[in-house]
Amino acid sequence: MNIELLNTGSELMLGRVLNTHQQWLCRRLADLGYVVTRQIAVPDTAHDIQSAVREALGRADLIIATGGLGPTSDDVTRDLIAQLLGKKLRLDDAVLNHIKRRFAARRLPMPKNNEVQALVPEGAMVLANPNGTAPGLAMEVSPNPFRNFGDSQNSRSKTWLVMLPGPPRELRPMFDNFVVPLLRREFPLAAPFVCRTLRTSGIAESLVQEKIEVPLNTLAAAGLEIGYCARTGRVDVRLSARGGNGKKIVRAAEVIVQKILGAQIYGFDDEEIEVVVVRLLTERKKTLALAESCTGGGIAHRVTNVPGASAVFPGGFVTYSNGSKQKFLGVRAETLAAHGAVSEAVAREMAAGARSQLGADFAIAVTGIAGPGGGTKEKPVGTVFIGLAGEFGTVVERKFNPYERETFKEVTAWQALEMLRVRLVCS
Amino acid sequence: MNIELLNTGSELMLGRVLNTHQQWLCRRLADLGYVVTRQIAVPDTAHDIQSAVREALGRADLIIATGGLGPTSDDVTRDLIAQLLGKKLRLDDAVLNHIKRRFAARRLPMPKNNEVQALVPEGAMVLANPNGTAPGLAMEVSPNPFRNFGDSQNSRSKTWLVMLPGPPRELRPMFDNFVVPLLRREFPLAAPFVCRTLRTSGIAESLVQEKIEVPLNTLAAAGLEIGYCARTGRVDVRLSARGGNGKKIVRAAEVIVQKILGAQIYGFDDEEIEVVVVRLLTERKKTLALAESCTGGGIAHRVTNVPGASAVFPGGFVTYSNGSKQKFLGVRAETLAAHGAVSEAVAREMAAGARSQLGADFAIAVTGIAGPGGGTKEKPVGTVFIGLAGEFGTVVERKFNPYERETFKEVTAWQALEMLRVRLVCS
Numbered sequence: 001m002n003i004e005l006l007n008t009g010s011e012l013m014l015g016r017v018l019n020t021h022q023q024w025l026c027r028r029l030a031d032l033g034y035v036v037t038r039q040i041a042v043p044d045t046a047h048d049i050q051s052a053v054r055e056a057l058g059r060a061d062l063i064i065a066t067g068g069l070g071p072t073s074d075d076v077t078r079d080l081i082a083q084l085l086g087k088k089l090r091l092d093d094a095v096l097n098h099i100k101r102r103f104a105a106r107r108l109p110m111p112k113n114n115e116v117q118a119l120v121p122e123g124a125m126v127l128a129n130p131n132g133t134a135p136g137l138a139m140e141v142s143p144n145p146f147r148n149f150g151d152s153q154n155s156r157s158k159t160w161l162v163m164l165p166g167p168p169r170e171l172r173p174m175f176d177n178f179v180v181p182l183l184r185r186e187f188p189l190a191a192p193f194v195c196r197t198l199r200t201s202g203i204a205e206s207l208v209q210e211k212i213e214v215p216l217n218t219l220a221a222a223g224l225e226i227g228y229c230a231r232t233g234r235v236d237v238r239l240s241a242r243g244g245n246g247k248k249i250v251r252a253a254e255v256i257v258q259k260i261l262g263a264q265i266y267g268f269d270d271e272e273i274e275v276v277v278v279r280l281l282t283e284r285k286k287t288l289a290l291a292e293s294c295t296g297g298g299i300a301h302r303v304t305n306v307p308g309a310s311a312v313f314p315g316g317f318v319t320y321s322n323g324s325k326q327k328f329l330g331v332r333a334e335t336l337a338a339h340g341a342v343s344e345a346v347a348r349e350m351a352a353g354a355r356s357q358l359g360a361d362f363a364i365a366v367t368g369i370a371g372p373g374g375g376t377k378e379k380p381v382g383t384v385f386i387g388l389a390g391e392f393g394t395v396v397e398r399k400f401n402p403y404e405r406e407t408f409k410e411v412t413a414w415q416a417l418e419m420l421r422v423r424l425v426c427s
Numbered sequence: 428m429n430i431e432l433l434n435t436g437s438e439l440m441l442g443r444v445l446n447t448h449q450q451w452l453c454r455r456l457a458d459l460g461y462v463v464t465r466q467i468a469v470p471d472t473a474h475d476i477q478s479a480v481r482e483a484l485g486r487a488d489l490i491i492a493t494g495g496l497g498p499t500s501d502d503v504t505r506d507l508i509a510q511l512l513g514k515k516l517r518l519d520d521a522v523l524n525h526i527k528r529r530f531a532a533r534r535l536p537m538p539k540n541n542e543v544q545a546l547v548p549e550g551a552m553v554l555a556n557p558n559g560t561a562p563g564l565a566m567e568v569s570p571n572p573f574r575n576f577g578d579s580q581n582s583r584s585k586t587w588l589v590m591l592p593g594p595p596r597e598l599r600p601m602f603d604n605f606v607v608p609l610l611r612r613e614f615p616l617a618a619p620f621v622c623r624t625l626r627t628s629g630i631a632e633s634l635v636q637e638k639i640e641v642p643l644n645t646l647a648a649a650g651l652e653i654g655y656c657a658r659t660g661r662v663d664v665r666l667s668a669r670g671g672n673g674k675k676i677v678r679a680a681e682v683i684v685q686k687i688l689g690a691q692i693y694g695f696d697d698e699e700i701e702v703v704v705v706r707l708l709t710e711r712k713k714t715l716a717l718a719e720s721c722t723g724g725g726i727a728h729r730v731t732n733v734p735g736a737s738a739v740f741p742g743g744f745v746t747y748s749n750g751s752k753q754k755f756l757g758v759r760a761e762t763l764a765a766h767g768a769v770s771e772a773v774a775r776e777m778a779a780g781a782r783s784q785l786g787a788d789f790a791i792a793v794t795g796i797a798g799p800g801g802g803t804k805e806k807p808v809g810t811v812f813i814g815l816a817g818e819f820g821t822v823v824e825r826k827f828n829p830y831e832r833e834t835f836k837e838v839t840a841w842q843a844l845e846m847l848r849v850r851l852v853c854s
Contacts, residue, residue: 011656013463015454016624016663016697018447022468027442036440037475041449041466044654048464055482071633072655073640111633167657169830197443206498206538213500227471228499229438230594236443270443290724290745296731297717297724300745304723305833307799315751317744318717318727324742324785328755358751372734403596406732 001187002037003029004060006052008068008077009166010043021066021171027270028175033193034183044074050084053161057141058148061156062187064179067166069134071113077163078137082121085141089119092135095126099133127162127178132170137163138182160186194246196254198237199267201418205230208237212257219253226253232403232411263425266418273417274302280424281312286361288420290316291329291354293341294368294384298409299416314358319350329353329365342367344385344396351387351394362423363389364416368401370408382408386416388423428614429464430456431487433479435495435504436593437470448493448598454697455602460620461610471501477511480588484568485575488583489614491606494593496561498540504590505564509548512568516546519562522553526560554589554605559597564590565609587613621673623681625664626694628845632657635664639684646680653680659830659838690852693845700844701729707851708739713788715847717743718756718781720768721795721811725836726843741785746777756780756792769794771812771823778814778821789850790816791843795828797835809835813843815850 005025011017022039029036040056042048049068056063068077082089096118103110117134120126127136142158162179164171200208205228216224222245227238237257241249258265267276281288290300290313300316303309317328322341325331330353331346339345350365368384375381382402388395397419401411432452438444449466456463467483469475476495483490495504509516523545530537544561547553554563569585589606591598627635632655643651649672654665664684668676685692694703708715717727717740727743730736744755749768752758757780758773766772777792795811802808809829815822824846828838 009656010654011663011665012449012466013453014457014622014665015450015452016665017656017658018445018450019466020445022439023442023445025442026440030441035470037470038479039439039446039466039468043462043464052465070655070657072636074654108631111631111637113633113636167659169659169834195441204535204538206540209499209540210538227437227501228497229436229444230497231444232594232596236438238438238441238443292724292727295728296736296740297719297727297743297745298731300719300724301722301728301836304725304745304747304797305836307832309723310747313723314748315744315746315755316724317742318724318731319742320731320737321741327784328742357754370731405734407596409728409732 001034001062002060003034003062003064004038004040004056005036006056006063006065007039007041008044008049008065009041010045010074012041013043020168021166024168024172025064025175030195032180032183033189034187035193044068044076046076046080049077049080053081053084054146057144057146057159057161060159062160062183063162065161065163066171069117069136069163069165071111071117071133075116078116078119078121081161081163085121087121087123089121091115092118092120092126095120095135098128098135102133127164127174129165129170129174131173132165132167134165134170136165136174136178138178191243192246193240193242194250195238195240196250197269198239198254198257198261198265199271200235200237200261200264201233201266203235203261203264205235208235208261211260212237215256215260216253219249219256222249224249224253232407233414263422266421272302273414273421275306277417277421277424278303278306278309278312280421281362282308284424286424287312287314287358289314289354289358289360289363291350291363291365292316292318293320293325293350293366294370295366295409295413295416296320296370299364299366299413302413302417314360317354325350329357340379342369342379342383342385344398347385347387347396348394351389351396355389361390362420364420365389366412366416368408368412370405372405384412386412386419388419390423392427428461428489429487430461430489430491431465431467431483432463433483433490433492434466434468435471435476435492436468437472437501439468440470447595448593451595451599452491452602457622459607459610460616461614462620471495471503473503473507476504476507480508480511481573484571484573484586484588487586489587489610490589492588492590493598496544496563496590496592498538498544498560502543505543505546505548508588508590512548514548514550516548518542519545519547519553522547522562525555525562529560554591554601556592556597556601558600559592559594561592561597563592563601563605565605618670619673620667620669621677622665622667623677624696625666625681625684625688625692626698627662627664627688627691628660628693630662630688630691632662635662635688638687639664642683642687643680646676646683649676651676651680659834660841690849693848699729700841700848702733704844704848704851705730705733705736705739707848708789709735711851713851714739714741714785716741716781716785716787716790718777718790718792719743719745720747720752720777720793721797722793722836722840722843723747723797726791726793726840729840729844741787743785744781752777756784767806769796769806769810769812771825774812774814774823775821778816778823782816788817789847791847792816793839793843795835795839797832799832811835811839813839813846815843815846817850819854
């Protein structure tokens with residue numbers, strides 16, 4: 001089965017917004033056992049939208065289009081698709097009333113523009129939008145006049161075309177409430193799909209492959225697929241299989257990889273390091289305090305993204321200035337004078353100070369040079385000291401992360417949480 | 428000129444990673460006056476990659492492909508493109524030596540796998556990669572056997588095909604060092620392209636359009652293009668034009684929109700609210716302290732993403748527990764008992780406490796219920812109080828952001844910074 005995503009929006013082509021729909025929709029679909037075969041994004045122009053839809057109709061059994069359903073003059077997807085398929089637009093009274101009520105609830109008059117959002121192509125289903133004015137639309141293109149049977153991997157002559165509004169909080173519930181039931185009804189799975197991702201740290205992509213490939217040979221012959229995805233210092237290993245034995249094959253592969261890579265596996269599937277750390281702390285009934293200089297709240301932000309973090313995280317300090325390091329963490333003036341704010345000694349005092357100030361079991365402290373300014377020959381931009389304090393005492397690691405500012409913060413936050421994870425797992 | 432981006436990676440189709448290349452490349456290209464006409468992403472399978480490349484060759488003058496140049500078995504882009512174009516692969520000794528040296532520098536043996544990264548299609552240029560093992564590749568497909576002259580908007584019979592490695596810190600410098608000069612040489616601009624984005628807050632998309640459309644009519648007739656991009660509580664207005672008068676047209680449009688929307692414009696182009704706030708604080712020589720409960724460091728993280736933040740941001744507190752609110756911010760036990768941690772009174776004391784503790788000119792405090800748990804009938808999940816303290820005293824606003832946890836944090840952080848921006852601009 002071919003599923004294609006089509007995002008429309010000239011702002012995407014200008015790089016003004018980050019497209020998060022593709023990841024969200026792909027992940028949701030993959031969890032349900034459906035794999036997207038192509039993602040396409042085009043500007044809001046008639047030629048581009050119509051040729052992209054026509055081509056996608058040539059290949060796909062299901063097209064999920066997003067964006068272009070708003071009230072402004074660059075929201076043209078609805079009209080262009082209706083035109084391409086030779087369908088008239090009709091004004092849907094129920095939709096119009098919904099839009100009017102939304103404005104009335106906020107005591108605003110409905111701008112005339114918004115009326116276009118109540119136009120529905122002939123034969124299309126309206127997908128209610130409780131979170132916005134634009135309804136979604138779903139239509140079965142049957143027969144599909146653009147279908148390219150020469151290249152297709154199946155022979156369906158019909159294609160479902162779903163149009164969802166662009167804002168994530170409108171799109172996401174609409175996908176769950178309408179698209180998921182549609183998928184299950186129109187495209188029931190022939191065989192289950194199983195996928196498991198093992199997330200590793202501290203080992204290069206090619207070395208991961210070298211270590212696990214031969215031991216997985218037999219399973220690969222039985223249908224196991226192995227994929228790799230590398231980021232700085234991390235490699236995800238994706239194990240997947242289809243069919244009745246899929247679950248057994250993936251499970252057997254997981255056991256083999258776990259035996260080989262051990263504690264270098266930090267998490268599974270979508271688990272981020274902060275989720276793992278909050279889970280480990282919760283299981284062990286331990287708490288964590290933070291003292292952040294160069295990461296500037298980035299670690300606290302990640303930890304507090306995890307539901308339930310409040311049970312293990314009493315709080316943290318963002319001590320950007322020397323004064324705040326002294327006042328709140330008890331870093332000594334002599335230490336700052338002798339070693340500088342970016343030093344092993346200061347990281348050590350920050351970690352110990354945060355731990356005692358917040359009465360936590362563990363404390364992480366980071367002090368470094370995020371750049372672009374502030375580097376020296378001995379401590380160039382990218383230098384960072386990460387301290388970890390606990391019952392065992394305080395340890396400090398020096399790292400070098402010579403990346404631009406945001407990547408520096410992200411990589412450093414990751415390393416700090418990984419340092420705590422290894423300590424929690426291995427002690 | 429048609430430019431297409433092609434990202435390969437099965438992990439993209441499974442939603443395991445967020446694709447940030449498209450935004451980065453599109454923005455860089457737009458800044459240079461080139462607009463991408465299509466973004467495509469496909470899985471790492473021969474059929475999908477080859478058909479996507481073949482189709483892109485039908486339409487595009489320049490194709491920038493990313494990913495699939497690594498050393499593992501799912502890195503197949505190089506081979507598949509060479510095969511499609513009927514080019515042999517040769518082992519490039521200089522590339523092989525570069526890869527060997529990189530491993531030697533880290534005192535590691537080169538895994539046999541990495542040798543494939545030194546394979547170069549006949550006639551392709553090698554783009555050096557100082558930040559990784561995979562070199563980039565650039566080749567002119569001339570004549571382009573797949574070109575679809577029927578649909579194309581120009582008649583070039585040649586297409587440049589550039590392949591860049593997937594990791595951002597390898598891709599980005601390679602784009603700047605090799606692709607930009609290639610663009611300037613092979614595709615010089617006929618007419619300058621000018622684009623300006625005005626970022627507004629607190630006004631609905633359809634209302635923005637209603638207010639500015641008629642006053643911009645004359646300029647639109649002269650070639651001005653207007654685009655809108657809405658997010659929660661914010662609308663970007665994009666003004667663009669091409670040609671010799673483009674700069675004048677866009678400038679005139681900007682003046683008109685500024686007159687109409689005034690202080691509802693919070694920033695320009697890619698300026699995020701935190702960049703604006705740090706700039707305003709810097710100009711006014713003022714400092715900001717933070718006291719975050721429900722945003723959990725998210726505001727500090729945004730502020731410290733801005734280079735130069737250290738001059739205006741001495742530090743902040745992440746006070747997740749009641750105890751830390753009392754101990755570090757001086758929130759009174761009676762206030763917590765009488766009103767609860769999520770209350771106007773606590774937000775007020777947190778803001779005032781952070782301001783005095785850090786000796787800052789301003790302090791922002793937030794306390795709310797991020798969810799998923801913790802809501803009550805009077806204070807449902809999404810309720811938040813934002814306090815702003817300054818020389819003028821302390822003000823508190825109550826907001827309701829009933830979104831999932833991460834969106835709640837993001838929207839709340841945004842509102843808090845916007846509250847400070849309005850105070851800085853209007854006082």
